[in-house]
C-alpha cells in the first residue's frame with residue numbers, strides 16, 4: 001500500500017446511516033482519500049471534515065472508485081453514471097445484487113472475482129450473516145434439502161435507515177421487541193436463495209423472519225438447520241474452523257455462542273453452533289452476529305474495495 005498516494009474515493013449517500021459509517025471508516029483509511037461525499041437534504045453540511053454536495057454535482061472525474069449508499073431504486077441510476085464515466089463502483093443498495101452486471105461482494109466467498117470487477121454489489125446485511133453461517137454446511141452437503149431452514153433474525157433500528165418513520169420513533173421501539181415482514185416474502189429472500197444455490201448448491205426452502213431489536217446497531221440470527229446426518233459438536237465446529245481458519249473477519253466460537261457485543265463497531269461475523277437435543281431428526285442451531293452497518297454494509301464495502309484495488313484486505317478496518 002502506498003500511503004503517499006491514497007486512492008481517491010467518492011461516497012454517495014454519505015448523510016445516511018451507512019454513508020456516515022463509510023465516511024467514518026474512509027477518513028481514517030491509510031490508503032484512501034475521500035474526494036467527495038454526497039447528500040440530498042443534508043447537502044452543504046460537513047461530516048468528518050468533508051462538505052456534502054448534491055449527487056448531481058459530484059465531481060466523478062476526480063475519483064478512481066465510487067461507493068454508493070443511496071437508497072435502492074436511486075442508487076442504480078447514479079452507479080450507472082459513475083460507470084459511464086469510467087469509474088469502478090461498489091453499490092451497497094440492492095439494485096445490482098441479482099444482476100449479472102455486478103460481482104456479488106461477499107468477500108470471504110467471492111474474493112477471487114473481486115480484483116477484476118468493475119462493479120461490485122455489496123450483500124444485504126441479513127444475507128451477509130445468514131450466508132456466512134450456512135454456506136460451510138451447504139458446501140459439505142450437510143443440510144437436508146427436504147426440510148426448511150428457518151432463519152429468525154433481529155436487527156437494530158439503524159437497519160431501517162435514517163428517514164423518519166413513526167414506527168421507528170424511540171417511544172415506539174424502546175423496551176419492545178417485535179417481528180415484522182412475517183410471511184416469508186422479505187426482499188432479502190431472493191438474494192439469500194440465489195447465493196446459497198450458486199455458492200453452496202442449496203436449493204431447498206428457507207423461512208426468514210426479521211425482528212426489530214431496540215438497539216442502535218447489530219444483527220443476531222438464530223438459524224435452525226435440518227441436517228442430513230448426526231454430527232457432534234467438535235465436528236460441527238471443525239467444519240467452520242476449516243472453512244474460515246485463514247479469514248481475518250470471521251470468528252468461529254468454540255463451545256460458546258456470539259452476542260452483539262462480539263461484533264458491534266467491528267467488520268466481523270461471529271458464528272457459534274449448538275447441537276439440538278430431544279428431536280427425532282438431526283438438527284443444528286447456528287447463531288451468527290454482525291454489525292449491520294459494518295460487516296453488513298460499510299465495512300464489507302471497504303473490504304471489497306481493498307481487494308478490488310489490491311490494498312491489504314483489512315486496511316482501514318477493525319475486524
Ligand SMILES: NC(=O)c1ccc[n+]([C@@H]2O[C@H](COP(=O)([O-])OP(=O)(O)OC[C@H]3O[C@@H](n4cnc5c(N)ncnc54)[C@H](OP(=O)(O)O)[C@@H]3O)[C@@H](O)[C@H]2O)c1
Nearest residue numbers: 013015016017018039040041042071072093159161162297
Ligand atoms: N442501514 C443498514 O443497516 C443497511 C445495511 C446494508 C445495506 N443498506 C443499504 O444501504 C443504502 C443506504 O441505507 P441507509 O440505511 O444508510 O439509508 P438512509 O439512512 O436513508 O440514507 C440514504 C442516503 O441517500 C440520500 N438520498 C436519499 N434519497 C436520495 C435521492 N433521491 N437522491 C440523492 N440522494 C438521496 C440521503 O440523503 P439525505 O439524508 O441528505 O436526504 C442519505 O444520504 C440503502 O440502499 C440500503 O438498502 C443499509
